[in-house]
Amino acid sequence: xxxxxxxxxxxxxxxxxxxxxxxxxxxxxxxxxxxxxxxxxxxxxxxxxxxxxxxxxxxxxxxxxxxxxxxxxxxxxxxxxxxxxxxxxxxxxxxxxxxxxxxxxxxxxxxxxxxxxxxxxxxxxxxxxxxxxxxxxxxxxxxxxxxxxxxxxxxxxxxxxxxxxxxxxxxxxxxxxxxxxxxxxxxxxxxxxxxxxxxxxxxxxxxxxxxxxxxxxxxxxxxxxxxxxxxxxxxxxxxxxxxxxxxxxxxxxxxxxxxxxxxxxxxxxxxxxxxxxxxxxxxxxxxxxxxxxxxxxxxxxxxxxxxxxxxxxxxxxxxxxxxxxxxxxxxxxxxxxxxxxxxxxxxxxxxxxxxxxxxxxxxxxxxxxxxxxxxxxxxxxxxxxxxxxxxxxxxxxxxxxxx
Amino acid sequence: xxxxxxxxxxxxxxxxxxxxxxxxxxxxxxxxxxxxxxxxxxxxxxxxxxxxxxxxxxxxxxxxxxxxxxxxxxxxxxxxxxxxxxxxxxxxxxxxxxxxxxxxxxxxxxxxxxxxxxxxxxxxxxxxxxxxxxxxxxxxxxxxxxxxxxxxxxxxxxxxxxxxxxxxxxxxxxxxxxxxxxxxxxxxxxxxxxxxxxxxxxxxxxxxxxx
Numbered sequence: 001x002x003x004x005x006x007x008x009x010x011x012x013x014x015x016x017x018x019x020x021x022x023x024x025x026x027x028x029x030x031x032x033x034x035x036x037x038x039x040x041x042x043x044x045x046x047x048x049x050x051x052x053x054x055x056x057x058x059x060x061x062x063x064x065x066x067x068x069x070x071x072x073x074x075x076x077x078x079x080x081x082x083x084x085x086x087x088x089x090x091x092x093x094x095x096x097x098x099x100x101x102x103x104x105x106x107x108x109x110x111x112x113x114x115x116x117x118x119x120x121x122x123x124x125x126x127x128x129x130x131x132x133x134x135x136x137x138x139x140x141x142x143x144x145x146x147x148x149x150x151x152x153x154x155x156x157x158x159x160x161x162x163x164x165x166x167x168x169x170x171x172x173x174x175x176x177x178x179x180x181x182x183x184x185x186x187x188x189x190x191x192x193x194x195x196x197x198x199x200x201x202x203x204x205x206x207x208x209x210x211x212x213x214x215x216x217x218x219x220x221x222x223x224x225x226x227x228x229x230x231x232x233x234x235x236x237x238x239x240x241x242x243x244x245x246x247x248x249x250x251x252x253x254x255x256x257x258x259x260x261x262x263x264x265x266x267x268x269x270x271x272x273x274x275x276x277x278x279x280x281x282x283x284x285x286x287x288x289x290x291x292x293x294x295x296x297x298x299x300x301x302x303x304x305x306x307x308x309x310x311x312x313x314x315x316x317x318x319x320x321x322x323x324x325x326x327x328x329x330x331x332x333x334x335x336x337x338x339x340x341x342x343x344x345x346x347x348x349x350x351x352x353x354x355x356x357x358x359x360x361x362x363x364x365x366x367x368x369x370x371x372x373x374x375x376x377x378x379x380x381x382x383x384x385x386x387x388x389x390x391x392x393x394x395x396x397x398x399x400x401x402x403x
Numbered sequence: 404x405x406x407x408x409x410x411x412x413x414x415x416x417x418x419x420x421x422x423x424x425x426x427x428x429x430x431x432x433x434x435x436x437x438x439x440x441x442x443x444x445x446x447x448x449x450x451x452x453x454x455x456x457x458x459x460x461x462x463x464x465x466x467x468x469x470x471x472x473x474x475x476x477x478x479x480x481x482x483x484x485x486x487x488x489x490x491x492x493x494x495x496x497x498x499x500x501x502x503x504x505x506x507x508x509x510x511x512x513x514x515x516x517x518x519x520x521x522x523x524x525x526x527x528x529x530x531x532x533x534x535x536x537x538x539x540x541x542x543x544x545x546x547x548x549x550x551x552x553x554x555x556x557x558x559x560x561x562x563x564x565x566x567x568x569x570x571x572x573x574x575x576x577x578x579x580x581x582x583x584x585x586x587x588x589x590x591x592x593x594x595x596x597x598x599x600x601x602x603x604x605x606x607x608x609x610x611x612x613x614x
Contacts, residue, residue, distance in 0.1 A: 065472065068423040075441035109472050110446045147477045180478050184447030240465050243450065
């Protein structure tokens with residue numbers, strides 16, 4: 001699917017969606033997320049950008065806040081547990097790069113868990129582009145000064161609650177519980193700090209495929225489950241009690257199988273969200289005036305993003321994540337390994353233009369690299385590369401959360 | 404959590420101040436007697452309750468802990484609603500966090516009840532050697548602005564208990580004196596839906612001077 005991404009997305013998008021709903025296999029998740037989010041295309045189109053940002057110093061004020069937060073993300077996760085360890089270092093690089101990429105936006109604390117989840121699945125450069133896509137396409141304006149977009153989405157969630165669970169809506173209305181009180185962390189962190197780990201991954205699979213409606217639906221499911229029946233409401237009279245209940249959601253409602261099933265059932269579409277957005281925006285303008293922060297329009301999922309930034313064949317080509325430097329010079333300059341520098345030269349060579357000798361040399365070289373990689377992986381268990389290590393991490397993380 | 408306990412008053416208290424000054428650890432120290440070096444950043448709001456006895460009264464404190472980053476101020480106003488007490492926290496080793504106290508105070512008075520009891524809290528006294536905010540400065544500032552003042556260490560559990568108790572005591576004093584009529588502080592609810600502690604349901608008991 002990933003090797004013919006364009007075709008699958010254009011012609012058989014339903015199948016892609018189904019795959020995301022079933023759960024992306026752990027060994028492919030990182031790559032799939034990068035393709036879905038359009039981070040891959042963005043990275044290819046901005047080659048060298050991350051390195052450039054990475055080498056800059058950054059605004060000391062922002063860096064101070066970022067540094068304070070490095071050890072406060074998933075503190076129990078193996079990757080982020082040690083101060084100054086590679087997980088925290090990469091997190092710093094990604095967040096710093098973002099503040100340089102969008103200096104007018106700067107750093108917002110909720111970006112750290114988003115970047116951390118991405119980093120658990122991909123190297124820093126990829127995670128950076130993933131973060132860019134989430135901040136600009138999926139959840140535009142969420143992390144910008146004034147936090148208007150999240151407040152607006154709070155209103156939208158509240159309005160949708162009325163449709164999905166009138167009982168819950170009336171309760172929230174009666175006790176004057178504004179959505180912003182309970183949904184800020186849910187939405188800004190895309191549930192990464194709320195749900196058990198297995199569910200986070202399933203929700204993100206669907207979220208990166210179908211966009212923000214998944215986040216809304218998860219929110220609606222949790223609200224409905226926790227506050228959807230008269231008995232439950234009777235037991236929680238008052239704002240504080242309700243907040244407490246929403247803070248300690250029963251594990252059975254967050255269990256991945258249950259949650260995904262329920263999320264797929266919620267009758268809320270992109271169009272519903274857009275039309276409610278329109279209504280709430282109008283209300284907002286009436287009450288607060290024009291929005292201070294002009295965000296780009298929200299993209300509802302992978303297909304919309306792809307349409308807005310059409311990839312070239314080159315952009316979607318799969319590159320090896322790790323290139324092992326050999327002490328010997330490569331026998332022949334091969335297209336596979338020289339993508340960066342030789343891009344200009346390669347662009348006029350037709351794809352089938354390689355000679356037989358070239359292909360063989362490339363294959364031979366690839367085999368050597370492959371064995372070297374395996375050797376290194378086994379020796380060091382570099383977490384970015386060894387998918388097995390990923391799943392171990394996840395299991396560990398999951399256990400930590402359960403505990 | 405403890406909603407079936409008997410109590411005489413419920414007071415809502417908010418923790419405010421810059422990011423990283425230790426608000427969440429003050430909360431966890433007071434409500435759970437826990438401290439965590441690597442506590443997660445607060446995004447949105449956290450909260451916890453603890454019921455304490457002040458003289459003969461049982462007071463349930465609902466403590467709301469907010470995100471400190473500048474950006475979140477746009478949404479924190481929602482948390483102030485109904486608050487009758489606030490701990491405005493700064494870090495004694497980071498002068499910048501003290502400099503922003505005035506901004507926080509303004510923020511608070513803009514959104515909260517005008518009679519709210521505010522305590523200025525200099526946290527992290529365990530890092531005394533790195534102190535950059537002299538106690539006297541903060542004390543003077545607090546006096547000038549009519550705030551209570553204390554220095555604490557959530558890590559060493561110094562003064563945390565006292566800080567919260569003083570604030571709660573002061574709130575109670577205000578409520579029971581004629582300073583504030585009961586109606587104007589909305590979050591002070593006599594515990595009507597739950598069984599009371601035997602005896603003294605009224606707030607006019609001759610107790611709770613300023614501690």
